[in-house]
Amino acid sequence: MRAYLGRRYRMSASHRLHCDEMTDAENRAVYGKCNNPHGHGHNYVVEVVVGGEVDPVTGMVCDLAALDGCVMKEIVERFDFANLNCDAVFQKLVPTTENLNIEIYKVLKAAFTGADVVEVRVEETAKNSFAYPALDPVRAQEGKAVAV
């Protein structure tokens, strides 16, 4: 039987939203206070959902300690108490939470082998959250996006 396991992690980081291809005035117009040259920060919550067959003996989709270890090593140690704009991937990419979300998904999809990483959600604040890929995991198996 296929089930999904979700785990939430926390990390705090700073960023500044600024696009070099736009003028300073355009940046201010588009990004508002997120364009403050000195940056600002958030307490991010990263929710990782993995899917797989439940092991009939252990009753588990994957080894939780292995998932925690992977996310800590690949994501939390990289971004926690860091300035996102200094990260290599954000030299050419604006560190919006959308882009951060996609980067985290790509890294974990490749790095975690204990189960399928099916979705990553990132909460930037309690009011703003993002999800990638935006798929209901059941429909994702069928390759169809669903608006829920």
Add this chain to the structure above:
Amino acid sequence: MQLMILLTRKAEFSASHYYWIDAWTAEENLRVFGKCSNRNGHGHNYTLEVTVAGEIDPATGFVVDLKALKDVMEREVVSVYDHRHLNLEVPEFAAAQPTTENIAIAVWKRLEGKVAGAKLHRVRVYEMPDLFADYYGER
């Protein structure tokens, strides 16, 4: 055209459990299950989210009778699990480990076919706020 919509109802229960496989040595149980293998057990405040899918009744505007959904969750799950030791007092966990994954599957089986007027879409069980399991049935 009828509109399909998802509706989620929450419930809570508190229960104790442990993870232990009799065929394994104490060392193997400790290695795989860590402190969850303590035979004296430990407990959690679980949160259950049951999501049903259905069409909105054009007259009532409801997808499902919420009181009926609440009552079936209470009768089939909460009254059986709440303030119980899952391994020792709940039949489905006599042989299977009461992991969050298995609890989600067991709740699905307890509710399947008993929610009048709507289809079970997802059962989510939070063992704690940072750990949950989802089950969507077999598709």
